[in-house]
Amino acid sequence: MASYPNVNAANKYARDVVAGKIAACKYVRRACQLHLDDLVKSKKRNFRWTFDRDTAEQVAVFIQLLPHAKGKWAALRELIKLEPWQLFIFCSIFGWVDKKTRRRRYREVYIEVPRKNGKSVLAAGVGLYMLVMDGEFGAEVYCGATTERQAWEVFKPARQMVRRTPELVEAFGIQVAAKNLSVIGDESKFEPLIGDPGDGQSPSCAIVDEFHEHTSAALYETMLTGMGARDQPMMFAITTAGYNIAGPCYLQRAQVIDKLEGTVPNDELFGIIYTIDEDDDWKDPAVLRKANPNYGVSVGAEYLLKRQADATRYPSRQNAFKTKHLNIWVSAKEAWLNMADWEACGDPTLTLDQFLGQRCWIGIDLASKSDICAVSLVFLDKVELVPGSGKWVNRWTIFCKSFLPEGAIERGGPNKAAYEAWANAGLLEVCDGEEMDFDLVRDMVGEFAGMFDVQEVAYDKWRATQLAHQLQKDGAEVVEMGGGVASMNLPMRELEAALLSGRVRHCSDPVLAWQAGNVVVRPFKGCITPMKADEGKTDMRKIDGIVAALMAMNRAMVSEFEPEGLLASLTEDDLLAM
Template identity: 45%
Template sequence: MADPHVEAAHAYARDVVAGRIPACRWIRLACQRHLEDLARQAEANFPYRFDERKAAKVCKFIQLLPHTKGKWARKAERLRLEPWQLFKTAALFGWVRKADGLRRYRKAFLLIPRKNAKSTWAAGVGLYLFAADGEYGSEVYSGATSEKQAWEVFRPAKLMAQKTPALLQAFGIHVGAKNLHILANGSRFEPMIGTPGDGASPSASIHDEYHEHPTDEQVDTMETGMGAREQPLLIIITTAGDNLAGPCFALQQEAQKVLEGALDDPELFALIYTVDPEDDWTSELALRKANPNFDVSVSGEYLLTRQRAARANARKAGVFKTKHLNVWVQARDAYFNVQRWMESAVPDLALDDFRGQPCRLGLDLASKVDIAAGELLFELARCSCPKADELQALGYQYARFGFYWLPEATIELGESEHHRGWRDANPSWLTQTDGDMIDYFAILDTILGSEGEDGVRTGGLVGDFQLEEIAYDPHQATMLVTALQEAGVTCVEVRPIVLNFSEPMKQMEALIRSRAIAHNGDPIFTWMLSNVVAKPDRKDNVYPTKLRPENKIDGPVAHMMALARFMSGEEAGIAKGFVEL
């Protein structure tokens, strides 16, 4: 007979997939993944099976623990897992490897809005991993960027243990001021702030509000320290935020690719509770989709009241969407709709798809110690290749690819963590040049190809595509443009004035809003796009600027320059050398 906890978990997945429970696309995909894996576990070549006993064990353990605050704590009630919580618990702990019976999932990304009992559930899971997971000398950490946040999970776990004498006695748990420990085997559960030392050997770690982490250093240190453990588990629980350059947003993008099947990572478990792009954020349906504990741990009336306040106040709307709908919010007064931009991504889009096709390059060189950006733009109507035809049939008008160069010294600076993250995650995203300043020869390598023994450059963008012209900002560009001119490349100077940028900026906004620019999900451009704010004048002209110096916008600026040349209606590639706009 099926365990009722496990059956409720499976039923939740079936109801979500069937549409009986309102859920966003990512939750539907997560449930579909679970159900498909259940169907596949009988296949000889499928390496995992679902262990009902292990799944039920964790569900039962958590529900033996008491509430620690609020009306249920006052009544001395125990935790009761809702169907969605049974699903995430059973799926996370029930899937094991056929080869050795050890846990399948090593990492969990759980994006859940505020007031949906994230910390309470995580506290119960932390206690299980500390005491009942069968790990001798377990080390469980509740990690965050501040002591206050680290205690958001550890405090309820400590209170649960103190209120459950049977738990303390059964496992020999001692409650310390700042940790829980088991003397018999050296196990411990404690909060962790910032970056831990290299001596830790965690069996599990729980990272709360990951969107507040400026870097992935804490998570990476925990992951690398888990190497000696048989079935470690790293759990990330968070709401959305506004740092599109941070590790949390990057991990969410990765998790979404796994759920879509575009990325293969069978050891990553992901639940992303949010709304779909087409949803009306002011509706009750949006609240129910994003908040699985609607009218349980979070009052429906409370959410509806907050929603009404957000509708009446634009300033409150951003906070409401982020914390209660898990919608990532871009920079204040941001000009472009980053959500629409992300929706227009084509994950399998490759530069090779456009080999031999006409294109134009926008180039923003910035300062010698800062990021330089190049934007290669294809107008699909002028291309004659299968990929262009395919994209046009989907409503796209342009395809773009970004290039970024940054000096090694700038990347290694403490304030440039996101630069290091991009470089380490995918070297093709960001080209690191040697030394303290931009190496313009690296940019020439990209455009003209590398030099042979005879000193002649071959290949590059010029060799692979019909590079009709390069639009550039003259600042810092003299040496580079001279070399390009000598190689016979048409260079068009686009001075950084309102007259040159207003219409391209407006056109770019319209193209993004209509999802007409195909791109490969390049995270650097997405971050830069979120930083662009408009500087208007009295004639309704706009000019791209940023709120803070560290909010780089070089990629979008380069894109506007390339787009401006397409909008000019001029034939390219006729006159060689300099053309001033």
């Protein structure tokens, strides 16, 4: 009977993380939970993927036959011993395969881990395995970076591992050159790549180390598009956190979070992020172990405690400590909503038919003719949060219908797979052609007018004037709104409070959840307005459904709340903006 000690250790790590026996942030817990869930799903005939324990075990064994290339273990000529978290990563990315084709599941891998946690072992190990063990004839493995120094951070350890393992050289006929590893038999190669690579390569594996240093996605995208001729290529990005939220690394990180949180499905992306949670105190020594999976192994407790004490004592050192040792993107604008609170307020059994005849307010955000536009419905009622208490509070119920032109799906870039999945599931209303047909929005509002007691329809004055005139002719009570603090501060503050106290309901629409997670705030003298996390940069993080809901909430608050209470809650800037 085959033995799988490394696979068993990897799966035990996942179980221990989920059970809380190993300190880990929510993103690591989600990565482990997804793996365990898929192990259960893989037993069902209609699940596409299966976990190949033989391949996963083979990868782990291969890596642990390599010698250390850095530090005290290299001086002692010791072989690599993978820690459970590293086994989990290796076994996950190589063990999951398609049931029919047996081709590897994960084509893109994103690993975010703080400094001194053995990144070179992961990256160099992946590169060498893909060079000689992946079964790809004429394999091309590249370690890409923006500078020569960074490119060598992966290639140099890999080259040293090969030089110190003559059995590996002999077994596969590896030729070790100054800037290249090659396999003479099939002309496979492993080499560093610096800057924009052009379009000549056909990589079977591309390793991007310290992805946060890249100011553009040119290298990543060129490598990714060059993989078209390969059967099971791998794009492998490994990095610490950084400062540039406009860069490609932060966007990739956001896609990983979307996948981990279940808002955007992506079966071929593996991601794991070692950091701390939002409510953790970065000054607490207990969080060091959570963010640093190699705590006490390659990164010493004493070293981290000293760095933490220095950062606490000297504010000038805080950003560097948080970024490099806790994986906190210190320059990233914080997400506005806590998505755990948002998820907790979800009720998949809610349907619009349950609200027939009830009063509602509608908000419309049309964005542009070639992008997502949204129609949000908001219902407001009174409930007793604690039955029998006699204390009644306002409760909000939010629905959203999102529209997208067919051409925008094809141009969706990183969002394309999600758009297609949502459209197929009936969660996106798709219209033919390249541009949005606003008559569909008009017809839907008219349909809602026949179903509910629509009080007002709020619209964005910058884009929906023509539609507003048409709706007015249809008999709707339309209200023009802007996006400043006068319109947005009050409903944003109310939605924040309502989520915390459980006074919100929604139908767990993944499209709306994705947009909720994309909202960051633009502060101004104590007031806030919503903006996209990638405002003016990639423009792929849509928020239209939430903006439409906030417009509707604004009108409901103005109509239903006591005028005295409303005015008392306004700031001086709110009043001036009116």
